[in-house]
Structure formats: C-alpha cells, structure tokens
Amino acid sequence: MARIYIPYGTTEGQTAKIAQYISDVVQAHGHHAETADIKQSGDAIPDGYDAVIVGASVHLGKHEDYVRDFVRANSDVLKRLPSALFSVSLAAHGDTENAESYVENFEAETGWRPAQVGLFGGALLYTQYGFIKRHVMKKIASDKGTLDTDTSRDYVYTEWDGVKRFAEDFLSSL
C-alpha cells in the first residue's frame, strides 16, 4: 500500500474537488491518500509519504503564488519522491496550448519538472461570482467561443474520466 499526499491550491473550490476525487480513486485502489489545502496546511510535507500529487488552478494567467512557494520550499522532496502536477484552468477546455504554457511557466518559476502533468478543465461559477467578476468572466468566455455564457447558471468543464485515468496512470508508475 502506497501513502500519497495531495496538497493543492484553490480559489473557488474546483481544484479541491478534483483533489478529493483523485484521493477517492487512490483509495479505491487500496492505497492511502490525504488531501491538504496548502492555505491551511502550510508548506511542510509531512513525513511518511511515498508520493506526492500537487494541484493548482490558474487565475489571470498563472497558478497560485502560494503553490509556487510550496513547490519551491519542497523541491528536494518533490524531486526525490514520485510526484505529479495537475493544473486546473478554463484553457484546458479547448485551448490546450495555453493550458500547457501556464504549466511551462510554473515549471520555469519553480524548477520542478514533474514526470506526469494533468491538465483539467475548471469551472465557471457565474452564480457565485460578484457582479464585476461575473461580467469579466462572461466576456472572456464569449471571446473564447468554447465556453458558456449564460450567467444564470454554473458550468463545470472537468472531465472526470480523464482525472481518473491520470490518478490510475500515476499509481501504475509507482
């Protein structure tokens, strides 16, 4: 049985849901998994884990600064243990080139080049955004053309089958 630590950064909650889903997949395969919201858990990776899967989401063109700091602070552990990154963004839904460029920038900033990277579509939570954010996000969605623009409801673009495959590929690489 492997022990897998899943620290993540999230702003509106979608990355937390994906981290939990990965944890469920890992546990369904008989392993131990622990998710941790980096904002609360801080920068330390507790002892006793065999592998780490880091999650982060993209806002205004980059992943959370505190996830970047977490990765920098733990670069020795992340390079020593099997580790993977999953990146959550709207670009991952239909604009893979951009989604990849966010990850390339993150790798350049942190010096960590994980062997496995998952790019997952995030969510457009129109009903939960304030007035300005809702209109900015609608404009971005409309410019992109691949995203929904009815602000009376929310949209989730995460493809859960892809998340499951990512988690299972990671497990089989251990």
Ligand SMILES: Cc1cc2nc3c(=O)[nH]c(=O)nc-3n(C[C@H](O)[C@H](O)[C@H](O)COP(=O)(O)O)c2cc1C
């Ligand atoms: C203010 C704001 C800015 C965003 N900027 C980007 C962006 O630059 N590129 C992108 O692909 N997605 C962008 N997104 C989409 C988020 O990545 C998506 O909503 C994701 O689900 C957020 O994950 P979280 O809920 O874990 O924070 C943005 C979302 C918001 C609300």
